[in-house]
Amino acid sequence: MPVIESLIRSEADGTISFGNYKLDTKSKLDNFEHAGDLYKIKTFYEITKLERNGSFVYESVPGTAVEHFSAKHDGVEFTVSGDKDAQITVQLEDDTEYEVYVDGVAVGGMKTNMSGKLVVSVELNEGVACQVKVVKR
Numbered sequence: 001m002p003v004i005e006s007l008i009r010s011e012a013d014g015t016i017s018f019g020n021y022k023l024d025t026k027s028k029l030d031n032f033e034h035a036g037d038l039y040k041i042k043t044f045y046e047i048t049k050l051e052r053n054g055s056f057v058y059e060s061v062p063g064t065a066v067e068h069f070s071a072k073h074d075g076v077e078f079t080v081s082g083d084k085d086a087q088i089t090v091q092l093e094d095d096t097e098y099e100v101y102v103d104g105v106a107v108g109g110m111k112t113n114m115s116g117k118l119v120v121s122v123e124l125n126e127g128v129a130c131q132v133k134v135v136k137r
Helices: none
Strands: 008-010 016-018 027-034 037-044 047-052 055-061 065-072 075-081 086-091 098-101 105-111 117-121 130-136
Touching: 016 037, 016 047, 037 098, 047 117, 055 065, 075 086, 098 117, 105 117
Parallel strands: none
Antiparallel strands: 008 016, 016 065, 027 037, 037 047, 047 055, 055 086, 065 075, 075 130, 086 117, 098 105, 098 130
16 A cells, blocks of 8 residues: 555545655645545654544554545544554544444444544554444444
8 A cells, every 4th residue: 555645635435545654754734625624634654643624533653544534424444554553543423332343353342532532553564554444333
């Protein structure tokens, strides 16, 4: 899975792709318009962070590349790649139970905290993408 050279882009299927974990210095892009929303991306080898309309959406430590990110009323789904294992935080509904799947395998139920954040750890290897799906129970 390649990094996103333009930092963020719209996909033909209505999703977005973003992030470049190969950058040595922090790069950012503000006011990227997609489906009526404005996105802000910050990314480099240490962190990738996405905001929509000024609100937190996604963060990974270390940085990652994300393709086909889709956030719906019942969860999120995306493909992620990187050169190291990553801790990913996504914004969902406050205090809600979700089922988490990594590469199609259920890794268990998780509950968001009072601010709606859910943290997932994924094992990543250079050149191998990982599918993450989080669905409301």
